Amino acid sequence: MSERGNDFVVVANRLPVDLETRPDGSHTWTPSPGGLVTALSPVLESHQGCWVGWPGVADAAPEPFRTDAGVLLHPVKLTESDFEGFYEGFSNATLWPLYHDLIVTPTYDRDWWHAYREVNLRFADEVAEVAAEGATVWVQDYQLQLLPGILRQKRPDLTIGFFLHIPFPSADLFRQLPWREELVRGLLGADLIGFHLEANARNFLELARRQGLDVQGEASTREVTAHIRLPQGRTIGVGAFPISIAAKDFAAFTGEEKGDVAKLREELGSPQRIILGVDRLDYTKGILQRLTAFEELLDTGALDPEEVTLVQLATPSRERLDHYKATRSKVEEAVGRINGRFARVGHPVVHYQHRGVAKSLLRCYYRMADVMLVTPFKDGMNLVAKEYVACHDDGSGALVLSEFAGAADELSQAYLCNPFDIESVKAALLNALKALDDAPSTMTQRMLTMHQQVTEHDVQLWSQSFLGCLRQAEEQGAGA
Numbered sequence: 056m057s058e059r060g061n062d063f064v065v066v067a068n069r070l071p072v073d074l075e076t077r078p079d080g081s082h083t084w085t086p087s088p089g090g091l092v093t094a095l096s097p098v099l100e101s102h103q104g105c106w107v108g109w110p111g112v113a114d115a116a117p118e119p120f121r122t123d124a125g126v127l128l129h130p131v132k133l134t135e136s137d138f139e140g141f142y143e144g145f146s147n148a149t150l151w152p153l154y155h156d157l158i159v160t161p162t163y164d165r166d167w168w169h170a171y172r173e174v175n176l177r178f179a180d181e182v183a184e185v186a187a188e189g190a191t192v193w194v195q196d197y198q199l200q201l202l203p204g205i206l207r208q209k210r211p212d213l214t215i216g217f218f219l220h221i222p223f224p225s226a227d228l229f230r231q232l233p234w235r236e237e238l239v240r241g242l243l244g245a246d247l248i249g250f251h252l253e254a255n256a257r258n259f260l261e262l263a264r265r266q267g268l269d270v271q272g273e274a275s276t277r278e279v280t281a282h283i284r285l286p287q288g289r290t291i292g293v294g295a296f297p298i299s300i301a302a303k304d305f306a307a308f309t310g311e312e313k314g315d316v317a318k319l320r321e322e323l324g325s326p327q328r329i330i331l332g333v334d335r336l337d338y339t340k341g342i343l344q345r346l347t348a349f350e351e352l353l354d355t356g357a358l359d360p361e362e363v364t365l366v367q368l369a370t371p372s373r374e375r376l377d378h379y380k381a382t383r384s385k386v387e388e389a390v391g392r393i394n395g396r397f398a399r400v401g402h403p404v405v406h407y408q409h410r411g412v413a414k415s416l417l418r419c420y421y422r423m424a425d426v427m428l429v430t431p432f433k434d435g436m437n438l439v440a441k442e443y444v445a446c447h448d449d450g451s452g453a454l455v456l457s458e459f460a461g462a463a464d465e466l467s468q469a470y471l472c473n474p475f476d477i478e479s480v481k482a483a484l485l486n487a488l489k490a491l492d493d494a495p496s497t498m499t500q501r502m503l504t505m506h507q508q509v510t511e512h513d514v515q516l517w518s519q520s521f522l523g524c525l526r527q528a529e530e531q532g533a534g535a
């Protein structure tokens with residue numbers, strides 16, 4: 056199979072599938088978790104492009120192959136030591152907490168930084184091999200921030216876009232990073248740098264100004280209204296592109312599926328109200344806070360355990376890292392304690408699962424839930440909130456959403472809360488439950504307004520908007 060000559064290449068830390076070994080030693084591929092894969096798969100399928108990324112297992116170097124949907128997958132090998140230094144270390148114990156406003160303290164480790172640089176160089180070699188002359192390369196996320204700069208040097212013929220899926224912190228926080236200049240230089244190799252929100256783009260532009268760069272224009276809520284002009288004359292577009300979902304995949308429940316939703320409700324004991332949480336098990340997502348809020352409402356009698364049930368689906372994530380282990384154990388302790396205090400045997404008040412579920416089942420959970428609780432301390436966007444809304448084309452349900460999730464900018468009809476303030480989470484949850492009983496038509500209107508927003512601004516619009524601006528940025532940059 057010819058692997059060279061791809062006109063459109065997406066590069067992300069992970070491939071959209073993970074390599075798994077069956078008990079008999081043979082290999083199989085399963086979809087890999089997380090928001091980035093959810094967002095990018097449809098885009099690549101429509102371009103029949105090439106996806107460069109790690110197959111999810113250390114030391115594995117499978118041959119490139121084409122998916123049924125026509126996407127060429129090009130695996131990049133990471134050793135166990137790369138995985139520890141580049142992925143678990145610098146990406147997830149340095150950058151992740153720093154970019155999420157220090158919810159836990161980042162570790163600054165020189166060896167991790169060296170591993171990060173090494174792996175970015177390796178990704179650049181692989182991309183240079185598969186990209187055609189003049190190809191468009193779209194680099195994804197915080198694990199690959201050096202890649203645009205390395206690629207620019209190696210392959211000046213490429214058009215390079217970069218999109219950050221997590222928040223970008225204020226210049227004051229960012230300057231903690233010992234390798235801040237190198238990181239910014241890496242990003243500035245791109246023709247276009249995209250963020251979810253205007254606030255993220257503003258933070259980056261402020262940082263560029265402080266580094267003495269020539270910044271023209273200001274960030275705005277959508278697309279590119281600001282540019283950075285480098286001393287060598289090249290111009291880089293900076294803009295906001297709020298990511299979304301393939302909304303139509305979540306709407307339109309068939310009669311059979313509605314039956315499945317009703318059955319799921321029965322399996323939970325047909326409670327009057329079902330509250331749902333769906334997250335990767337990550338300390339940024341505020342799972343413990345929401346359990347604590349629920350427990351306090353049961354404790355004071357504001358909620359009746361015979362009437363209300365909370366379902367928490369928590370997908371395993373970054374399980375070897377200490378902060379993740381600690382979060383999991385606190386969450387599981389809270390689930391046990393709440394059930395111990397308020398449930399009857401055979402009738403849990405909190406249903407908890409630490410395993411992923413199939414997308415078809417996830418849709419049913421979303422549709423079934425009367426209230427969706429999304430309470431991150433900080434989140435780039437949060438696709439779960441949008442998926443829930445997309446499943447409620449009938450106007451049912453209510454969304455409780457953290458002010459600190461990027462999605463709050465668009466989903467203003469949600470019950471917004473401050474997850475750092477338990478009273479605020481409790482009030483938002485109670486208000487949502489009460490309004491479902493007392494003001495059903497207002498609730499329907501709120502949900503339908505959000506549904507329209509998500510349907511009209513779907514993931515296809517996101518990618519078209521980014522790629523359209525990338526073409527313009529490249530033309531402007533080349534003309535400079």
Ligand code: GDG
Nearest residue numbers: 089090091093220370411412413414434435436437438439
């Ligand atoms: C990062 C940023 C940004 C979850 N459990 C299951 C499952 N999921 C899917 C959801 C959703 C995705 O995973 C999670 O996306 P989020 O956006 O909520 O969160 P992150 O993984 O942290 O994503 C985030 C995103 O990138 C995109 O830019 O929004 O801010 O942190 O799609 O449905 N899917 C299935 N089973 C599960 O059990 N099938």
